[in-house]
Amino acid sequence: MKKLLVSTALTLALGLPALAQDYTPDPNAKAGGSIVITYKDDVATLDPAIGYDWQNWSMIKSLFDGLMDYVPGTTTLRPGLAESYEISADGLTYTFKLRAGVKFHNGREMTAEDVKYSLDRVTNPATQSPGAGFFGSIAGFDAAGDGGLSGVEVVDPLTVKITLSRPDATFLHVMALNFASVVPKEAVDESGADFGKTPVGTGAYKLAEWTLGQRLVFAKNADYWRAGVPYLDQIIFEVGQEPVVALLRLQNGEVDVPGDGIPPAKFTEVMGDPAQAERVVVGGQLHTGYITLNVTTPPFDKVEVRRAVNMAINKDRIVQIINGRAVPATQPLPPSMPGYTEGYAGYAYDVDGAKKLLADAGLADGFETELYVMNTDPNPRIAQAIQQDLAAIGITASIQSLAQANVIEAGGAGTAPMIWSGGMAWIADFPDPSNFYGPILGCAGAGEGGWNWSKYCNEGLDAKAVEADSTYDPALAADRMKMWSDVYMGVMEDAPWVPVFNEERYTMKSPRMGGEDALYVDPVSIPVNYDYVWVKE
Amino acid sequence: MAAYLLRRLMVSALILLGVSFITFFLLYVLPADPVRQIAGRSATAETVENIRRELGLDRPFIVQYGHYLAGLVQGDLGRSYLQKTQVAELIASRLPATLLLMLGAISAELLIGLTFGIVAALKRGTILDQTLMMTSFVTVSAPQFVVSLLLLYVFAVKLGWFPIGGYGTPAHLVLPALTLGILGSGWYSRMMRSSMIDVLRADFIRTARAKGLTRARVVLGHALPNAILPVIAMIGIDIGIFMGGIVVVESVFGWPGIGQLAWQAIQRVDIPIIMGVTLVSAVAIVLGNLLADLVAPFIDPRIKLK
Numbered sequence: 001m002k003k004l005l006v007s008t009a010l011t012l013a014l015g016l017p018a019l020a021q022d023y024t025p026d027p028n029a030k031a032g033g034s035i036v037i038t039y040k041d042d043v044a045t046l047d048p049a050i051g052y053d054w055q056n057w058s059m060i061k062s063l064f065d066g067l068m069d070y071v072p073g074t075t076t077l078r079p080g081l082a083e084s085y086e087i088s089a090d091g092l093t094y095t096f097k098l099r100a101g102v103k104f105h106n107g108r109e110m111t112a113e114d115v116k117y118s119l120d121r122v123t124n125p126a127t128q129s130p131g132a133g134f135f136g137s138i139a140g141f142d143a144a145g146d147g148g149l150s151g152v153e154v155v156d157p158l159t160v161k162i163t164l165s166r167p168d169a170t171f172l173h174v175m176a177l178n179f180a181s182v183v184p185k186e187a188v189d190e191s192g193a194d195f196g197k198t199p200v201g202t203g204a205y206k207l208a209e210w211t212l213g214q215r216l217v218f219a220k221n222a223d224y225w226r227a228g229v230p231y232l233d234q235i236i237f238e239v240g241q242e243p244v245v246a247l248l249r250l251q252n253g254e255v256d257v258p259g260d261g262i263p264p265a266k267f268t269e270v271m272g273d274p275a276q277a278e279r280v281v282v283g284g285q286l287h288t289g290y291i292t293l294n295v296t297t298p299p300f301d302k303v304e305v306r307r308a309v310n311m312a313i314n315k316d317r318i319v320q321i322i323n324g325r326a327v328p329a330t331q332p333l334p335p336s337m338p339g340y341t342e343g344y345a346g347y348a349y350d351v352d353g354a355k356k357l358l359a360d361a362g363l364a365d366g367f368e369t370e371l372y373v374m375n376t377d378p379n380p381r382i383a384q385a386i387q388q389d390l391a392a393i394g395i396t397a398s399i400q401s402l403a404q405a406n407v408i409e410a411g412g413a414g415t416a417p418m419i420w421s422g423g424m425a426w427i428a429d430f431p432d433p434s435n436f437y438g439p440i441l442g443c444a445g446a447g448e449g450g451w452n453w454s455k456y457c458n459e460g461l462d463a464k465a466v467e468a469d470s471t472y473d474p475a476l477a478a479d480r481m482k483m484w485s486d487v488y489m490g491v492m493e494d495a496p497w498v499p500v501f502n503e504e505r506y507t508m509k510s511p512r513m514g515g516e517d518a519l520y521v522d523p524v525s526i527p528v529n530y531d532y533v534w535v536k537e
Numbered sequence: 538m539a540a541y542l543l544r545r546l547m548v549s550a551l552i553l554l555g556v557s558f559i560t561f562f563l564l565y566v567l568p569a570d571p572v573r574q575i576a577g578r579s580a581t582a583e584t585v586e587n588i589r590r591e592l593g594l595d596r597p598f599i600v601q602y603g604h605y606l607a608g609l610v611q612g613d614l615g616r617s618y619l620q621k622t623q624v625a626e627l628i629a630s631r632l633p634a635t636l637l638l639m640l641g642a643i644s645a646e647l648l649i650g651l652t653f654g655i656v657a658a659l660k661r662g663t664i665l666d667q668t669l670m671m672t673s674f675v676t677v678s679a680p681q682f683v684v685s686l687l688l689l690y691v692f693a694v695k696l697g698w699f700p701i702g703g704y705g706t707p708a709h710l711v712l713p714a715l716t717l718g719i720l721g722s723g724w725y726s727r728m729m730r731s732s733m734i735d736v737l738r739a740d741f742i743r744t745a746r747a748k749g750l751t752r753a754r755v756v757l758g759h760a761l762p763n764a765i766l767p768v769i770a771m772i773g774i775d776i777g778i779f780m781g782g783i784v785v786v787e788s789v790f791g792w793p794g795i796g797q798l799a800w801q802a803i804q805r806v807d808i809p810i811i812m813g814v815t816l817v818s819a820v821a822i823v824l825g826n827l828l829a830d831l832v833a834p835f836i837d838p839r840i841k842l843k
Contacts, residue, residue, distance in 0.1 A: 040788075041801050044619045052577045125587040133581035193621045212622075212630040213793035214704060238703070240791040244686070245702045248694050252701060405569030405806045412573060429579055439579050449570070449585060451578045 023072050025228055026515055026534070033535035034234045035256040035513070037527070038241040038249070042213050045196030048181035049122040049129040054427070055259065057178060058525035059237070062218065062230075064181035064201030067096050067115065067160075068172050072525075072532045073518030075286075075336075075431035077172055081110065081182055081202065091167035091472035094175075098158045102225045104184045105206040112160040117185045119162075120148035131179030134429070137168035167472040169480060173430035204230040204531040213240060218530070231534035247508075251276075256510040256535075257520075259527050264378055267323045270508070283521025284336040285505045286428035288329055288436070291371075291386065291498040292411070292419045292453040299367055300417060306495035308357035310347035312393045313498050318385050322378050325506060329499035332436055332488050336523075339433030339484035346492065346499065354393045366394025372416040374423035375401040383420050411453035419453050425503075431523060433484035434469050441491055456496035461487050512536050545830070549823045556819040557609065557812070561602050564808050571806040575618050592618065605812070614816075615809040617802075624813040628795055632817070634704060635794030638717070638787070639779055641710045643772060645718020646725055651768070653722065654729020658764075659756065661734060669726060677723030681782055685716040685789040702791040713790040717782050721775060725768060732764040739763075766837045773829025777822040 045051050048064045069080035079085070082096040102110045122129045123144040135141055139151030151163040164171065174180060187200035199207055202225065205218035216237040220230055237259075241249070246258035247266055262270050262280070270276045293300040293309060300306055315328035330346030333339055358364060371390075373383040383399045390397045397418065402410070404423060410416040428435045439445040443462050445452030468483035491497070507520040507527050515533040522529040572589045580588075589595045593604060608615055614624035650673075657669040676684075692712060693701040703709050736742065737760055745759045783796030795814050802810035834840045 041804075042798075044805075045621060047621070050619075050621065126591065128575070128588045128591050130575060130577040130580050130584065130588075132587075133579060133584050136581065193616060196621055211793075212627060213634075213797060238791070240787070240793050240797050241702060242789050242791065245689065245789065245791060248689070249701050252694065254701065403569065404804070405571075405574060406567075408573055409568050409570055412570070424578075426578070435579075444581070447582055449573065450582065 022078055023532070026532075029231050029514065029532075029534045030536070031231050031534070032233050033231075033537070034236060035232060035510075035533075035535060036236045036238060036254065037257050037259050038246040038255050039237060039239045039259040040242055040246075042239045043210075043216060043237065046199040046207065047196030048178045048183065048199075048201070049118075049127050049131070050196055051178060052130045054526045058522075058527070058530065059216075059218075060178045060181065060199075061203070061525055062205045062235075062530040063199050063203040063207060064178065064183065065102075065203055066176055066178070066180040066182065067098075068176035068180075070176060070524050072529045073516065073522050075523050077176060080176070081115075082175075085172075087472070091470075092164045094162045094164070094171060095155070096160050096162070098160065099225060100158060102202050103223050104187070104202055105200045105221060106184060106187060108184060108186075110182060110184070110202055111157045112154040113157070114182050114184055115160045116148065116152045116154050118182045119152050119180065120144070121183065121188065122179050123149055129179060131177060134174050134177055134179055137164045137166055137171060137174075139163045139165045141165070167470040169469050169472045170430065170432045170434050171472075173432050173435075177430060205235065208234065215239065226531075230531045232530070235530055250508065250510060253510065256513055257527050258508060261527070262506055262508055264323070267325070267506075271323075276508070279509050279511060281507045281509070281517045281520040283505050283507075283518070283523075284334065285503060285521070286334050286337055286431060286523060287425060287503045288332055288334050289326070289425040289500045289503060290329070290332070290421050291500060292416075292421065293496055293498070294414060294417050294453070294455055295494075295496050296414060296455045297417045299361065299363055300369075302361045303494060304357045304361035305363065307347060308354040308361070308393060309390070309395070310495050310498050311350045311354035311357070312395075313386060313389050313500065314349050315500055316349075317389075318382055319501050321381055321385055322501075322503075326501035326503045329502050331492055332441065332497060332499055333433055334428075334502040337428065337431065337433055337436070339481045339488070341485045341489060344489065344492075347495070351392050358393060358395075364394075366396065368396045368398070369417045370400050371397040372400045372402065372407050372410055372419040374404045374407050374420075376404075376423055379420060379422040382422055386420060408451075412449040412451070414448070414453075414455050416453065420500075421453075433481070433488070434465065437465050437484075437487060441496070454496035456491075456494065458490065458494060461490045464490070542831075545827055549827060552823055553816065553819055557606070557816060558602065560812055560815045561605060562598070564806075564811060565598050565601070567806070569806050571618055571808055574806045609816075614813040617810050618807050619805055620807070624809045627798060627810060628813050628817055631793055631795045631798050634792060635783060635787070635796065637710065638713055638783060638792055638794055639776065641714030642717035642721065642779055642782075643775065645714045646721035646775070647772075648722075649718060650722035650725025651729050651765070653726035655733055655756070655761070657726065657730045658733035658737065661730075666730075670730070673723035673726040675723075676719045679720065681716060681720060681785040682789065684719060685713070685786055688712050688716055689789065702789070704791070704793050709790075709792075713786050713792050716786050716790075717779060720782065721778065724771065728768055728771065729764065732767050733760060736760045736764040766833075769836055770829045770833060773825040773827075776825035777818075780818040780821060 039055055043056050046056060046060055046063060048060045051060045065080045067080055067082040069078055070076060071078050081098055081102060083099045085094055085096045087094055098112060104110055121127055123132050123135050123141060138149055140149045153161045155161050184200055188195050191198045197210060204221055204224045206221050208219035209217040218235040220233050243258060243260040243263040246255055249255040250258055293306045295301055319326050319328055330344055331341055371383055371386060373379050380401050387397050387399055411419050426440055439451045441452060441456060443457035446455045446457045464483060464487050468480050471480040505521045509520060512535045513533060514536045519529045519532050572585055572594055576585045576588050616623055653669045657666045660666045689712060693699045699708050699712050742760055745755050783794055784800050787794045787796040788800055799814040
């Protein structure tokens with residue numbers, strides 16, 4: 001078992017578009033072969049404007065490309081379909097120069113018109129894209145409709161100019177999201193709402209077969225514009241496979257990577273067997289599991305109470321409950337995220353201190369509350385641990401164990417005093433600290449139905465967040481990260497959350513899989529980076 | 538007969554209408570918002586409201602239901618909220634697998650159940666009888682999830698006789714069909730046993746024996762055709778029971794049927810798929826019952842349809 005740390009955070013922190021280094025192809029890599037990946041659920045859609053779950057996210061990445069991309073196995077930006085780009089001095093205009101000769105899977109060459117069409121499409125309300133909001137900084141976003149975005153302009157067939165309505169330091173990351181993938185208009189028009197079942201992109205693979213509910217086959221795109229990749233001739237995704245069954249099949253040599261990971265019930269057994277454990281790759285991920293404390297619900301409106309709860313939770317024990325598959329968290333950002341505050345210890349586990357804070361708040365006798373939790377293992381068990389920790393300082397919490405959709409509903413409506421985020425916790429859309437703030441801690445997400453389940457709204461911090469994201473100059477990237485660090489320290493002061501742990505990723509692979517370990521815990525492609533892995537025989 | 542059929546079909550249509558209304562209503566009052574499932578966590582409030590409007594979910598319940606019914610009578614089950622695919626297409630692609638599994642399951646349960654029942658009736662009061670009845674008691678109560686994993690582990694992983702889940706060849710069918718069949722067989726063996734015991738006591742059996750017929754002829758030629766009548770009627774009802782069972786069994790064995798589709802849709806609050814699968818299951822149950830009633834007079838002339 002090897003342990004990797006995704007620490008390109010540093011490169012990002014030092015210079016925003018850290019484009020200098022690119023991927024060095026594996027000299028041992030062999031072309032050819034086929035692998036089998038399994039999933040429990042059928043793939044919802046392969047339309048890059050619609051797909052937004054961790055299963056189809058990496059699949060869409062292999063079928064489509066955007067203007068920007070990441071160096072495989074890292075969080076470092078690199079150009080994708082854009083060959084180069086320029087940012088104007090005021091940070092409001094991005095001019096992308098496209099690669100010549102890139103072909104869609106239907107054989108047609110990709111042009112600047114396609115880039116404009118794709119951005120118009122994803123922001124058009126009729127498309128119903130869950131990712132439309134990411135493009136909010138493009139000029140004309142508020143008026144987006146059938147007329148398209150006024151801020152996106154085709155200069156010539158290989159140049160596209162995007163004008164922003166406000167500086168946005170995260171804009172290049174936004175252009176690397178699947179939602180910004182370039183799609184051919186004629187294929188979308190032909191398929192209509194079924195484009196998600198008949199995707200046509202410029203990616204390393206093309207969809208060769210999709211038998212609903214059974215399997216999908218990706219075939220190598222021989223005309224792929226990046227030289228030398230992909231290595232595999234095809235990838236077979238078998239869906240409808242229970243994780244336990246997938247593991248048995250892996251042990252039997254029938255499966256190469258179980259997409260849903262190692263089932264919790266089998267984790268100790270797998271890790272206890274050296275032969276199996278050596279084929280497990282462990283890596284950090286941009287994830288934080290937390291408890292939300294609803295600041296609009298007494299007594300959580302008192303900061304002393306929220307801090308007391310922070311001090312009452314024994315995070316080490318909770319990490320033990322999930323077999324040590326995580327590290328205790330001290331702050332909202334995970335350690336591998338740029339902007340993470342090094343050296344900050346958070347609220348230490350201190351039962352007596354917590355009791356004293358409660359007494360200061362006039363609640364020496366404790367109080368009764370409710371803890372909402374998603375009803376799949378291990379979340380109810382974690383909730384019980386939290387319940388016991390709270391009981392130790394006199395708080396009686398009753399557990400509301402519900403289906404995911406019901407917990408999300410209660411969180412959005414603000415009717416849940418406390419929520420354990422497990423199963424719904426935040427995993428970053430892109431590796432930038434701003435992505436951990438707006439929807440889950442900022443005022444924008446605190447409204448009815450938002451994902452800010454604490455209903456926490458600190459206008460001072462919101463202003464600081466806006467200031468940070470307006471700091472678009474790459475030379476000031478370090479200052480920007482400092483601003484973000486300050487924002488999250490401000491959050492910890494107000495304590496609307498109890499950050500509990502940062503989950504690690506465990507990807508299991510068959511003995512025949514090749515490629516460096518980083519590809520198996522790629523921060524943006526879960527479970528693996530399909531374009532760069534290969535098979536040994 | 539024709540009048541009976543017409544009346545039954547009309548009642549069936551009413552039942553289906555009722556099922557559609559109740560399901561639609563339950564999904565409407567469910568404290569879970571499908572729009573938030575579609576919009577995901579990063580969506581802005583505008584995106585959420587836009588999706589709600591595009592799907593017509595901002596309209597009052599009765600308008601939404603009316604709209605759904607209007608599509609339904611034209612054979613349109615709508616499009617999945619998350620996959621955007623036609624629900625009819627999703628169901629049609631999975632229905633053959635489910636029908637095949639049911640056929641396999643019914644064959645398995647009849648084979649096991651009837652054999653156990655007949656043997657137990659003939660060996661009434663012996664250790665064998667008690668063992669068989671105890672077995673049927675256990676199989677009826679065993680959780681499907683456990684049985685399926687157990688069969689999978691023993692016969693596919695350890696012995697390697699059958700594939701570890703999946704779909705496509707007759708070998709793939711054996712274990713999932715057996716799982717459902719074992720669970721259903723308990724009812725049949727008990728039913729068959731008591732029915733057989735009753736028949737074996739009847740006068741015509743005594744007559745047959747008195748005529749000097751062989752034991753095999755008495756049992757298979759005279760007793761079985763009479764004892765099996767109440768059992769036949771059960772098969773129609775079974776379809777309903779299986780509809781519940783396939784959700785678990787299809788998930789474990791990776792069987793690409795509508796049970797798996799339903800399970801995934803429920804987790805994602807994908808209302809058009811949940812509605813579609815519910816209606817298709819309701820149609821299967823209603824038709825199964827109707828068929829059982831229609832077939833009964835042909836098997837047993839004492840039954841008349843009115």
